[in-house]
Amino acid sequence: MDSPIEHYLQRIHAEISDLKDGKPYSSIPAMANVDPNRFGIVLATADGYVYEVGDTREEFSIQSISKPFTYGLALADRGMDDVDAKVDVEPSGDSFNEISLAEGTGRPANAMINAGALTATSLVRGSGGNSRFKRILNTYSAFAGRQLSVSERIYQSELKYGHRNHALAYLLRSFDIIESDPTPVIEDYFRQCSVMVTALDLAMMAATLANSGRNPLSNEQVLDIAPVERVLSVMATCGMYDDAGAWMSSVGMPAKSGVGGGTIAVLPGQIGLAVYSPPLDAHGSSVRGVAVSQRLSHDLELHFVRAGRTGRSALRAAYDIGTTPSGIRRSEDAAALLRANAHRARVLELNGDLLFAGAEAMVRELSSLQDDVELVVLDLRSVDEVSGVALRMFAEAAQMLTDSGRALAMVDTVGDVAADLTRNGHPVLAFGTRSAAVEWCEDELLRRYGADLIQPERILPADSPALAPLGQEAAEDLAGRMEELSYADGDVIRRIGQRFSGVYFISSGYVQTLMPGPDGQRVKLNRLGAGMTFGEMALGDDKRQETTVKADGEVQVWRLPAEEIARMEADEPRLAMAFWRALTQDAYTRVEQYLRETAVRVQD
Template sequence: MAQLVQQYLDRICAEHKGVTDGALADYIPELASVDPDGFALSLSSADGFIYESGHSAREFTIQSISKPFTYALALDQIGAAAVDAKIGVEPSGEAFNEISVDSTTKIPKNPMINAGAITAVSLIPAAGPDERFAMIQDFYSAFVGRRLEVDDEVYASEKATGSRNRAIGYMLQSFGVLDDDPDEVLDVYYRQCSLRVTTTDLAKMGATLARGGVNPQTGRRVTDAAVVKRTLSVMVTCGMYDAAGDWVSAVGMPAKSGVGGGIVAVLPGQLGIGVYSPLLDPKGNSVRGVRVCRSLSEQLGLHFLTVARDSRATLRAIYEPSDGIRVYETHGDLLFSGAEQVVRIADRERNSFDVAILDVSRVDDIDSAARALLSGMSAALRADGKAGYLVDPDGMVIRSEPELEAIRYMTVDDAVAAAQAWQARGGVSPR
């Protein structure tokens, strides 16, 4: 039944497969030579289950997606007060590579523009650039759950063409923001941006943020919840550069883009998303990546203001009222992430029952994505030689689908009786 979610993702990718708008980031020569047709989407649930669509194994460089993670490392290592003394948290309204600082404070406006990101690198406490980069590399790798490596060609290309970033570095030194040699700090910055990732890596990084700093696959705490809260807050307001307002209103997830074509998005408490498509809009965001994230948000109800109550939507109980019959009892507001959890748990346990009964009688609200997933459970079970029934007295899931009325019951007792009759007939449904 996990294929029900997979079908959603595959369909959303198919909707945008033909998009060819945008251009490669040709100001970094190595990025100008990548395959413009590369396209992938990965999603990690908060418990670490991964869905992938497209070229999800294809590696690309992390670029500016690195910025919130180095900012998080700085917060983790030296604390918010010390970081705030060097980097602001206000949206800049400027291009990501603008050579500027705040006119009043003379510090970078936020950590998601180049000036702030370069400053964040300088704040990582280390004896030298190699040790500093090793700390960054280890930190990112802990978010992913595997060791990330540098793309040497991209690193060399960025370093050779980084005049604008060198100007930013020396500007920061002139204002007393950088205490270390600007060229050494910039070398670490170029290496950090050149780390290779996949969309699945990004989804795992997003899921680790969604879990408050705990990698859901390894179980390792990478950083603490206070660091994650601050990092996600800045991602909401500044992560998509001067398109942040459009992003928040249309997509509604903390996110960060990179000129390598990647986007990481986070739904706190629930999931992480990684998207890749290297054709960029004038603001440096992936054209197709933004459209995919917008479709995901709209079709799966992922806007963080929509899902504020979804943390209450859980499986209330799982029990067996009779041999071979399993009841999955839900409650609260059942949206996409809650429905995904239900169908995946039922899928994982399907060899342990003949009949699954989904009880939604205590559900307060449900969205269209969750409704579609749950409606598809019965067909998926039938294809596996089993049966699925629904306790839905208020028509939360089944509204105008007459073909599904046969599996709908008013009470759990009625559904159990029907399940026992199905078993007695040898697993044959009445005609």
């Protein structure tokens, strides 16, 4: 199934392609003839999943997007105090190439403007037989997850025409901010700006920052968390130069632009965004890069104020219904058919806050479903907050499931998500418990692949699966000793604390078993239907009822009274023993089902 996120990015790419403002950077001749129509968008999650559209594999020079990565390497080499002594962390309010040096000390305002970037480059050490620039290039490559290279043509053009940067370097040397010959620093700075990248590379570099400095694909810890924290902080306040305030207000993510046409933005713990489009605005940022970032921040609720509560991983577990069967007793043939077809129904458990990252994880799981999956259950019982973007992604996912011939159901105890989908033209079945949703899946699979095996709505005690081991004659004998009882929806059949009154056989309808939770609230344990039993937990003992049993709709049961069971034990011990064995076998089957469900929880 196609991803709604890919469809969304394709739509945004098509719309913003019509934006023709700005011009490519022309101060460096080697960069002047770039195609202004090149346009690519890449969204990479903090665990390395990539969505891309457009010219995402087209190489261009990294330019000023190199600055935060060199700054991070300098921090790792020298430590915070030494770097802070040479370059400040304050917004300059100036454009990228302004001479923003502190009066008296000559210290640059921050590492994102050219003066601060030259200083950061000078602070990187050669090490282990690698020159300063070799270490810078290797660091960029580790962030990108592939070996990057330098354009000699762009480097020579930078070296020849970058007069202002030459002047800045010598001015910094005059204040001893750069402590040695500035020429090698200038050369290494121009080389780092001439490193060739793609939008995909930049997205992975941004995702590595989002992932606390660990490349999500190679798993290499490229930069420790302390330098990452500082880098992202300075990107947030200074990365977009004299447009930083407007950017933080409208986009709300640490970012960096480059005159090569690239733009990156980072939402820590969630995503890295990269856009490539050469035409620039008056601030030296890509016109389309800014537009895309603003649009995605608004539509996907990526602003740090909205996306701050990342919580736990939203996709808690994904499994087929064979792992956690409903608990409804089926015939052996029906149970075998369900085991063989359980993979056709998948349950996705979600929890925490469903913001963009959580909704993306859900959509990704749905998009990767095997072709033979026909039924999908989204379990929302542990979800706290559902954002607007998550609701929109639910709607798109529901439509795509429908278009691919799949059916969607939800375990939604509050019902808000299901109600929102229904209001917006995507009606979806909603259940109060997972067991009920799985029961629906089982019934659907039986209807599709074994209609003759569907359990009847009414099962007389003699035909109950629980009594099948006794044989028909003994089962009918026991049924003749039972009394028929009927209950309306909500009636309490057995209350916790009551003494054992007999074993109940459900003939039609459903009952709900409940018990007190840690906070005093009643917790729903399971839902029992036709052919199932309850009340036997205190069988043959003087124990009291451990759960409350309520009618879930109209229900008809047959009760084998406690007095009759006691009489059988005294007068017909063989029948009593056979009855005990049958119920024990039935209970064991249910315990085995509960253990399967528990195993899923433990694995999480």
